[in-house]
Amino acid sequence: MTVFVVLAILVLVLLxxxxxxxxxxxxxxxxxxxxxxxxxxxLDRRHVQLEPFIAAVESSGLDPKTVRALVGARSWSKAVRERELSLNAQAAAENALSAAVHSVLAESDMHPTLKTNWAFQGPAGDLETTEKRIAGAVRVYNDNAYRLSLARTTFPSKLVAKALKVLDPEPFVEHAASAGEQPEDLPAQLA
Known part of the structure; x- marks a missing residue:
């Protein structure tokens, strides 16, 4: 009788x-x-905020090469998102866009007239805040994706994840292989 009670307790604990x-x-x-x-x-918020920022940058007298890099990075980012390419390709495009935004902001710091121009400083401040929010959101996503991936690969949660048919989440990071290559279906002028 006690054997059955012990087995019943073990089954309940296991369940x-x-x-x-x-x-x-x-x-x-x-x-x-x-x-x-x-x-x-x-990322959607940043794309909306880029419109007034680019308009302000184009009329500000900054280096045209930097402005073209920003517009090209924005176009590449939009194209990657519209084609729903992998997260690695999207991360590469978004990192290029962030780098272009930061280079424009860094160059604008060297122009004293832009520091007092509200038409430029307003969109620039909004964009800087959004860039920080994007970095935080990507960190949170990658942390959660790592935890889910860990649950998929460690015993005993591996068995439960397999029963639930959990797919391995793709981290939102730019791999070295995808950083230097351009997707084949994107035109060269977008990169």
Whole structure:
């Protein structure tokens, strides 16, 4: 009789542990999806803020080469997002856009007339804030994707993730291979 009680208790403990693993894996899935959505929202916000910023930059008298780099990076980023390419390609395009934005902001710091020009400083300040928000959102997404990936590969949560058919999340990082190459289906002038 005591053997059956002990076995029943062990089965209940095992079921409770399995249920907690399932909740944890589902929580990681939902957090990863929510943080991916947050990255998308912030990137959309940046694209909206780029319109008045580029208009202000074009009329500011900054180096035309820097302005062309910014416009080209924005076009590349839009093209990658519209074609729904991989997260690695999207990260490469977004990193190029961030670098172009930061180079314009750095060059604008050397122009004393732009420091007092509200038509430039307003969009520039908004864009700087959004850049910081994007960096934070990407960190949160990558952290959640790492946790979900870890849950997929470690025992015993691996069994639960396999039963739930969880796919390995792709991190939002630019790999060295994708950083130097241009996607084949994008025109050369966009890069």
């Amino acid at each position: 409770a542990y399995t249920a907690s693993l399932e909740r944890r894996v589902r929580r990681y899935i939902s957090r990863t999806a929510a943080s991916r959505h947050l990255v998308t929202v912030e």
